[in-house]
Amino acid sequence: MSAVRQSANGVFSMNGREWSLLVACLLAIVIFSVASPHYATSGNAATVLRNSVELLLTGLGMTLLLAMGGIDVSIGIVMGLAAIAIGRVLGADGNPALALLVGPLVGALLGCVTATVVVLGRVPAIVGTLGLLGVYRTAVFVLLGGQWLSGLPSSLTNVLATTVLGVPVPALVIAIAYLIIWLALRRTPYGLHLLAIGNSEEKARLSGIPVIKTRFMTFLISGFLTGIAATFYVATYRNVEMTIGSTLALDAIAAVILGGTSILGGKCSLIGTVLGVLLLRILQNGLLLIGVPSLWQPVVTGVLIIGVLGFEAVSNRLPLGLIQRARA
Amino acid sequence: MTEPFLVAKNIAKRFGALTALSNVDLEIRSGEVLALLGDNGAGKSTFIKILAGAHPPSEGELVIEGKSVAFSSPKDAASSGIATIFQELALSENLSIAENVFLGRELKRSIFGVPFLKRQEMRQRVDGLLKELDAHISDPEAPVGSLSGGQRQAVAICRALNLNAKLVIMDEPTAALAVAETRKVLALTRRLAARGCAVVLISHNISEVFEVADRIVVFRRGRKVAERLAAETNHEEVVSLITGAHPDVRALEKTN
Ligand SMILES: Nc1ncnc2c1ncn2[C@@H]1O[C@H](COP(=O)(O)OP(=O)(O)OP(=O)(O)O)[C@@H](O)[C@H]1O
Numbered sequence A: 001m002s003a004v005r006q007s008a009n010g011v012f013s014m015n016g017r018e019w020s021l022l023v024a025c026l027l028a029i030v031i032f033s034v035a036s037p038h039y040a041t042s043g044n045a046a047t048v049l050r051n052s053v054e055l056l057l058t059g060l061g062m063t064l065l066l067a068m069g070g071i072d073v074s075i076g077i078v079m080g081l082a083a084i085a086i087g088r089v090l091g092a093d094g095n096p097a098l099a100l101l102v103g104p105l106v107g108a109l110l111g112c113v114t115a116t117v118v119v120l121g122r123v124p125a126i127v128g129t130l131g132l133l134g135v136y137r138t139a140v141f142v143l144l145g146g147q148w149l150s151g152l153p154s155s156l157t158n159v160l161a162t163t164v165l166g167v168p169v170p171a172l173v174i175a176i177a178y179l180i181i182w183l184a185l186r187r188t189p190y191g192l193h194l195l196a197i198g199n200s201e202e203k204a205r206l207s208g209i210p211v212i213k214t215r216f217m218t219f220l221i222s223g224f225l226t227g228i229a230a231t232f233y234v235a236t237y238r239n240v241e242m243t244i245g246s247t248l249a250l251d252a253i254a255a256v257i258l259g260g261t262s263i264l265g266g267k268c269s270l271i272g273t274v275l276g277v278l279l280l281r282i283l284q285n286g287l288l289l290i291g292v293p294s295l296w297q298p299v300v301t302g303v304l305i306i307g308v309l310g311f312e313a314v315s316n317r318l319p320l321g322l323i324q325r326a327r328a
Numbered sequence B: 001m002t003e004p005f006l007v008a009k010n011i012a013k014r015f016g017a018l019t020a021l022s023n024v025d026l027e028i029r030s031g032e033v034l035a036l037l038g039d040n041g042a043g044k045s046t047f048i049k050i051l052a053g054a055h056p057p058s059e060g061e062l063v064i065e066g067k068s069v070a071f072s073s074p075k076d077a078a079s080s081g082i083a084t085i086f087q088e089l090a091l092s093e094n095l096s097i098a099e100n101v102f103l104g105r106e107l108k109r110s111i112f113g114v115p116f117l118k119r120q121e122m123r124q125r126v127d128g129l130l131k132e133l134d135a136h137i138s139d140p141e142a143p144v145g146s147l148s149g150g151q152r153q154a155v156a157i158c159r160a161l162n163l164n165a166k167l168v169i170m171d172e173p174t175a176a177l178a179v180a181e182t183r184k185v186l187a188l189t190r191r192l193a194a195r196g197c198a199v200v201l202i203s204h205n206i207s208e209v210f211e212v213a214d215r216i217v218v219f220r221r222g223r224k225v226a227e228r229l230a231a232e233t234n235h236e237e238v239v240s241l242i243t244g245a246h247p248d249v250r251a252l253e254k255t256n
């Protein structure tokens, strides 16, 4: 609850949880630098940031969804479908303008599909998006015909891998997305409605909040952000493989709850999500560099999720005196 | 006599196989405190949720100031001038007092078509309302979840007052309150009625009801079984109406 209050003060203001995440990031960097001579290089720093782009964008959307008491486990495959659409457009004539539009468009459309199932169809979000995940996985298989989409033209890369006034385009897009979402969350009625729904949908309804509209909008926004993420993905890798986005939902949920957003809804932290994404990517990259096979990455993420939720459950159940003593 | 503010005609509500309400006819007048009494499960909350737009009725019609209305949401009822303090309060524990008071009808200014909250103004209005209620809340920025039962009740009442409603419905507003706070709420119901507002009060405390109510309506097993002017009945009769021991109620229940 304190996160709601404290984060409301400023765009980047941080509470204790968020400071500890920052410290954890720095600590991890120090440890990996000592453990591996290849770690502390500007090239590796760029790799970590580059690998964070899709997760930051989808993580912001996931923050809104969890704050609302929702969830979407299909974002990885949605990114895959949007990436295929972008690849097809690029492959056809390489027109970057059209390619830039198609990702967010497909993402928003699929967000509408999710919202139709979950919000209008009243299927619980976890079940509805799991169902869609199954459907979309086959769709991706059929669309790709069991092969990779590879060797895409570099026209999109030429647009998105540039800098504006010295700032890389991905960083600029993420900063704009962050600011818009922060404003919507903390400065407009939408944010209050979202948090009220996350607290209790029935109470929100009794308060006269447009619950269905707000929930629908949020799934749409998350889909839109996933479509932007797909655009950066294609621009960077210039191919779409069968396994695209397979760990994206797991990573996003982990980063968001690591950042202090409640899995039960009603409370969220955008800066926490950004720090959660960075910590996750720093850990994954660092472990790889000290020789842990990439096969183990989802294990790290899974253990983090269970660890954070387990710790929160235990600390909420402990008698107040014990916690206060532990804090003192 | 003037036209009633609200007329409920032949209202019924079914939840699946369960009939929570049937054949309820009721008139609610401006400037009057109407008390709804009845046992647990008699259908009182269900009835006022229909008035509040939270449930659509299965049958029947609501007429407000002579016009038939059909509420599809609590927002519709609020725009018709009906403010409701629900038994479960319906406050968002994670939001602040000011945010709760204005939730669903925030003050906002439009900048490039985007509605931005007017937090400052909302804070000031809420400070004024809390003062008017004489509610002692040290930190209006605190989340409602950290308040006591009585303080939460005060926030819910602020919400209703803030609407400038023509009908204020309170479902067991004093159930969680200490003596002094109960007195304040009862005085408030009288003040609202004196201002020309219609008030519907649900309570299990019969002496409390006699203190403030002009009219008393008794529900039993989903039906309205009696209506009395408070001045023309007494504690004992009301108890027998609620329990069903009263001959009128027995006669009514025998015929059906
Ligand atoms: N949403 C619902 N779904 C199904 N049944 C309901 C619902 N709401 C109320 N009921 C049923 O309708 C009946 C009347 O309930 P209601 O809450 O109106 O009683 P009440 O008179 O307010 O009682 P109390 O004094 O305990 O508050 C009860 O049998 C209750 O179980």
Ligand SMILES: [Mg+2]
Binding pocket: B044, B045, B046, B087, B171
């Ligand atoms: Mg009730």
